[in-house]
Amino acid sequence: MTYLDAKHHDGASRRPGDHHERGGADGHIPPGLAAVRNRGLPHPSLCRVMDAIHQRLGEKVTLQEIAEAACMSRFHFARLFRRSTGYSPMEYLLHARLEQAKALLRQRAMRISDIAVEIGFADQSHLTRHFRRAVGMTPLQYARRCLQTRPPARPKSNTAGLVWPGLIPRE
Template sequence: MTVPTYSSFVEWFCEGPFAQYVRTIKSTGGFLNLMETAMPAVEISDPAVPDLVLHYDLRGGFGVNADLGSGRFTATTRPGDFLLAAPNFTNSISVDSFHHIRSIAFPVAHWRRLLEDPADRASSLDFGALHRGTFTSSRIRTAQRQLWRLCDEEGAPSRLLAQAAGCEILAELCHLAGSPFASARGGLAPWAERRCIDLMQARLADDIGLDELAAEARLSPFHFARMFKQSVGVPPRAYLMRLRVEKACTLLETTDLSVTDIAHEVGYSSNQVLARVFVKHQRMSPTDYRRAVRDPVRQTSLQRLGTTISASETPQ
C-alpha cells in the first residue's frame, strides 16, 4: 500500500484521522500556518513534513511521551508550555489526556530563505535540545498571542504580519537554543527609510511582504524589521496600518466610494475587516466617520477626538 505524502503539517492534520479535532485554521499559504486543536488522549505518528511546528499548550496538565526530532522524552505540561517538532522527521507522540493546543507551522524552505543574511549566516532551523521536552518563553508567548489576536481581527494573516511575527519567534528560538542572531545596530539609512515608505504608499492595496521591504533597504528581513522600528518608532506592519487608515480617511472624506471599495483600495479583504481596524484606531466606524467629516458640527468633535487619540495611542 502506498503511504500518502503531505506538503505541510496542516494538510496532513486536516486530511488525516484527526481532522475532526481541528477548531480553527489560519493560513497565509506558504508562509505561516496557524491551527487550533482540542483532542482526547491519543497516540500519533506524524509523517515527515517540511515544516517546523511550534505547539502552544492552552490548558496544561497532560502527560506526553514523544520523540519530536532530538530523542525521546516524557513530561507533564503546564499552561503556556511549548513543544517544538523538527521538520522532515516522523514524530512519535503519546498524550494521556485531553489537550488544547495552538500550533504554528513554519515551512522550512521559505523561512531558510527569509532568515538568510550574507553578513551573518543562514539559519539551519535546527534547535537541538528544544526538540526534546517542554520549554517556556514569555517573548514567544506574547508574540503568538498577538499574532492570533491580529488574525482574529483581520482574517488570514497578511504576508507582512506572518513574516514579521515568524522572524520574532524564530529569533527567540535561536536565542534559546544558544545560537542567537547578530544584533542589528542603529536604524535605517535615510535613503532606505524613504524607499521603504514610498513602496508601502505605492502598494497599499497589495499583500506586501517583509522580504520585499527588506530588499529595498538591502538588508535581511530579520535585521530590517528591527532597524525599521528603531528609525520610525513602530514595526513595519503597524506603520503600514497607519498609512492604510490615513488613506481610508482621505477616501471617506473626498469620495463617494463604498466602504467595501475603500477597503479593497487600502488592502483589506472586506468592509468588515476595515471596520474592525477603523474602530480600533479611530473610535468609530467608517460610515460614522464619513458622516462626521461632512457635518461641520460633528467634524469639530471628530477633530478633538482625533487629537486625543493621537496623543495617547500608537498602533501596535
C-alpha cells in the same frame, strides 16, 4: 542588577574569542556599527521603503518584500525600521492604509466596501475592525462626522443681471 543581567554581563560566562553583541572581544563597538545601532535605517533606505509601502497600499505586501526595498534581511530590517519610525513595518503599513481610508472617506467619492478593497483590506469588516480600533469609530461614523464638520459650500452666485440695493448707480 538582576541575576540574568549579572550573568549576561559576567565576563566569565563568555568563551575566549566570543564576539558578543557589544562588539569585539574587548567590548569595543566599531564606529560604523555604533551608528547603525543608535539611529536605525539610513535615510535613503527609509525613503525607498516608504515609497515602496505607499505605492503598494492596495496590494498584499509581505515583510520580505518591504525588506528587499532596503536591501536587508527581514529581521534586521524590522529592527532598524522600528528604531526609525516607532512602528513595526506591518504596523506602519496598517497605519498608512488607515490614513488613506480616512482621506477617501473625507472625499465621499467611494463606498466603504470599495475603499476597503482599494487600500488592501480583505473586505469591509476587516477595514471596520482595524478602523474602529485605531480611530475609535466605524468608517461610516467617521464619514458622517466629516460631513457634519465640513464648512457649508458657498452657493455659486450669479451676479449678472442682479441689482443689489445700495449699488444702483444714481442718475
